[in-house]
Amino acid sequence: MYDFAAELADCALAVETALDRHLDPERLSGPGPAAERVVAAMRHGSLNGGKRLRPLLVRQAANVFGVPSSRALIAGLAVEAVHCYSLIHDDLPAMDDDDTRRGRPTVHRAYDEATAILAGDGLLTHAFALLAGEQCHPDPTVRIALVTELAAGSGVGGMVGGQMRDIEGEAGGFSRAEIEVMQAMKTGALIRASVRIGALLGNADARALSALTAYAEAAGRAFQLADDILDVTATSETLGKTAGKDAESGKQTLVGELGLEGARAELDQIVNSAVMALRTFGPRADGLRATARYFANRSH
Amino acid sequence: MYDFAAELADCALAVETALDRHLDPERLSGPGPAAERVVAAMRHGSLNGGKRLRPLLVRQAANVFGVPSSRALIAGLAVEAVHCYSLIHDDLPAMDDDDTRRGRPTVHRAYDEATAILAGDGLLTHAFALLAGEQCHPDPTVRIALVTELAAGSGVGGMVGGQMRDIEGEAGGFSRAEIEVMQAMKTGALIRASVRIGALLGNADARALSALTAYAEAAGRAFQLADDILDVTATSETLGKTAGKDAESGKQTLVGELGLEGARAELDQIVNSAVMALRTFGPRADGLRATARYFANRSH
Numbered sequence: 001m002y003d004f005a006a007e008l009a010d011c012a013l014a015v016e017t018a019l020d021r022h023l024d025p026e027r028l029s030g031p032g033p034a035a036e037r038v039v040a041a042m043r044h045g046s047l048n049g050g051k052r053l054r055p056l057l058v059r060q061a062a063n064v065f066g067v068p069s070s071r072a073l074i075a076g077l078a079v080e081a082v083h084c085y086s087l088i089h090d091d092l093p094a095m096d097d098d099d100t101r102r103g104r105p106t107v108h109r110a111y112d113e114a115t116a117i118l119a120g121d122g123l124l125t126h127a128f129a130l131l132a133g134e135q136c137h138p139d140p141t142v143r144i145a146l147v148t149e150l151a152a153g154s155g156v157g158g159m160v161g162g163q164m165r166d167i168e169g170e171a172g173g174f175s176r177a178e179i180e181v182m183q184a185m186k187t188g189a190l191i192r193a194s195v196r197i198g199a200l201l202g203n204a205d206a207r208a209l210s211a212l213t214a215y216a217e218a219a220g221r222a223f224q225l226a227d228d229i230l231d232v233t234a235t236s237e238t239l240g241k242t243a244g245k246d247a248e249s250g251k252q253t254l255v256g257e258l259g260l261e262g263a264r265a266e267l268d269q270i271v272n273s274a275v276m277a278l279r280t281f282g283p284r285a286d287g288l289r290a291t292a293r294y295f296a297n298r299s300h
Numbered sequence: 301m302y303d304f305a306a307e308l309a310d311c312a313l314a315v316e317t318a319l320d321r322h323l324d325p326e327r328l329s330g331p332g333p334a335a336e337r338v339v340a341a342m343r344h345g346s347l348n349g350g351k352r353l354r355p356l357l358v359r360q361a362a363n364v365f366g367v368p369s370s371r372a373l374i375a376g377l378a379v380e381a382v383h384c385y386s387l388i389h390d391d392l393p394a395m396d397d398d399d400t401r402r403g404r405p406t407v408h409r410a411y412d413e414a415t416a417i418l419a420g421d422g423l424l425t426h427a428f429a430l431l432a433g434e435q436c437h438p439d440p441t442v443r444i445a446l447v448t449e450l451a452a453g454s455g456v457g458g459m460v461g462g463q464m465r466d467i468e469g470e471a472g473g474f475s476r477a478e479i480e481v482m483q484a485m486k487t488g489a490l491i492r493a494s495v496r497i498g499a500l501l502g503n504a505d506a507r508a509l510s511a512l513t514a515y516a517e518a519a520g521r522a523f524q525l526a527d528d529i530l531d532v533t534a535t536s537e538t539l540g541k542t543a544g545k546d547a548e549s550g551k552q553t554l555v556g557e558l559g560l561e562g563a564r565a566e567l568d569q570i571v572n573s574a575v576m577a578l579r580t581f582g583p584r585a586d587g588l589r590a591t592a593r594y595f596a597n598r599s600h
Contacts (some may be wrong), residue, residue, distance in 0.1 A: 026456070028456045028457055028461075029456060029457045029461060034458075035456050035461030035462075035464045035465060035485075036463060037462070037464055037468060038456055038460060039466040041457060042456070060458045085421075087417075089417055089421060092414075092416060092417065094412070094413030094414045095414050095417065112394070113394030114392075114394045114395050114467055115395060115467075117389055117392065117395065117417065118389075118460050118463055118464050120421070121385075121389065121420070121421075121424065121460050122455055122456045122460045122461075124421065124424055124425065125424065125451050125454050125455035125456070125460065126451070126452045126455055126456065128428045128447055128450075128457060129447075129448065129451035129452065130449040131447075132444050132451065133448070140441045140443075140444045141440045143440075143444050144432050144440045144443050144444055144447075145445055147428055147429075147431075147432040147444075148429060148433070149433045150428075151425050151426070151428045151429035152429065153427035154425050155328070155422055155429060156328045156329060156335050156338055156339060156342070156422045156425075156426065157329045157335075158330055158356065158421045160335070160338060160418050160421050160425065161328075161329060161335030161338060161422075162335075163337045163418055164337055164338040164415065164418050165335060167414055167415075168337060185335075196363045200599055265412065
């Protein structure tokens with residue numbers, strides 16, 4: 001019987017431990033001196049007890065093809081490094097201007113803006129170093145496919161482009177279709193890349209990759225919609241960040257468009273379609289199924 | 301007879317043309333909508349008539365092994381994208397706070413800070429997408445080596461770490477050795493990566509790679525020392541950026557440490573050692589020899 005809570009905890013611990021080992025000033029600075037301040041800021045922005053949902057998706061997708069979790073860890077770290085860099089840059093005064101994240105000062109608050117910009121740049125760069133290393137996967141052809149996938153998910157056609165559209169959308173006037181496209185880029189693209197990276201680690205064929213991509217796109221929509229619902233219903237304390245911020249800043253969300261009940265009904269439908277996309281995979285995909293449900297039901 | 305001015309102009313034109321083609325909203329946005337604003341900012345920060353010295357080093361190093369210039373262009377674009385991202389982030393108010401670059405508004409002045417941060421992130425991410433693509437080199441093992449090289453040169457052990465150390469050094473008190481290490485990371489690491497990427501495109505053996513690395517390290521030192529000398533001797537007009545800014549901001553340079561004449565003598569020695577490192581390569585390395593001399597003698 002698959003135990004989601006156990007896997008979530010095991011994955012989070014594995015990621016935290018491995019990030020701690022990798023984000024080491026001596027290890028990262030290579031032949032030069034340890035750039036201690038920027039590495040300390042990178043650690044502050046990533047060793048923070050996050051749920052590590054993207055590395056979880058990498059390993060669950062890899063598990064579908066029989067790849068052991070330990071062989072999916074490095075690729076998971078790379079995706080998590082990209083996620084953490086995006087949070088550090090998004091929190092900057094010029095972007096969302098957030099002072100706290102997970103109950104601790106944001107990186108630019110704990111250090112300063114210049115250090116936070118560089119820490120984000122350092123994490124993004126390190127993500128590609130992780131994917132390129134032999135430890136990630138023995139076959140360079142697979143590693144190159146991972147680099148391509150991560151760059152596509154995190155670049156202008158994905159996360160960076162979505163963040164830009166989100167800022168543009170704050171002025172208001174986005175249609176429901178435009179909101180969905182923006183969210184698919186900002187949040188969905190990295191979730192999609194995580195699942196596809198897991199599948200690529202397992203040498204998935206085109207048909208399996210396509211099914212997992214459909215799963216990932218639905219899971220990403222569920223994640224974002226649940227986030228928007230939480231922004232309306234949760235308190236700042238359970239959320240670990242400032243609640244109600246989206247509405248306050250005039251940010252476009254689907255809850256504003258559909259209403260709370262409409263959004264909840266839509267969320268159920270999306271989770272069903274995510275699970276349906278996995279129908280050919282049997283019990284090896286139970287992890288991915290549980291994660292899609294978790295995305296919809298989480299309380300923070 | 302090798303014509304440096306002709307190669308410099310040819311390479312700059314090839315890079316400008318190819319960047320213009322690659323940094324296209326439709327092409328970059330993939331399946332999503334064109335994130336036009338961020339791509340426009342990426343173009344503003346990179347299509348600016350730069351000298352394209354790093355792509356020049358890539359192609360000159362590749363030429364040593366008989367690789368035609370056209371086969372070194374994509375890798376050159378990747379290095380240039382990293383260089384341009386670093387300038388966009390360095391110019392931000394939280395970093396060097398520069399209003400102009402090459403006589404035009406910096407990206408955060410022409411757009412805004414959020415857009416400039418995202419444009420830099422987008423260029424850095426795209427650099428790795430360029431290296432991972434088949435157009436860059438047919439062999440995935442070579443492409444993975446290029447990703448590793450670029451990540452090492454631009455990350456915490458290289459450019460990002462050097463930028464952090466430079467900010468820390470503004471408080472004063474760096475020794476000559478510490479200044480040299482900081483500059484080797486901030487400027488030297490990407491120059492070193494450019495030359496090594498060219499060599500890797502040409503399947504250089506360990507001995508050739510080692511000789512070219514020695515060349516690159518000396519060329520990088522020459523480049524930085526010439527820059528420091530120019531900061532003291534040139535006017536803002538010929539320089540295309542604010543002159544005297546380093547001294548004003550209390551930034552540590554070797555000219556401050558050695559005096560102007562001492563720095564010029566040191567520069568001659570460094571160029572000689574760069575040229576000496578190429579002694580086994582014959583006329584195929586004339587391009588690299590000319591570039592090292594150009595680094596030392598340029599007036600802007």
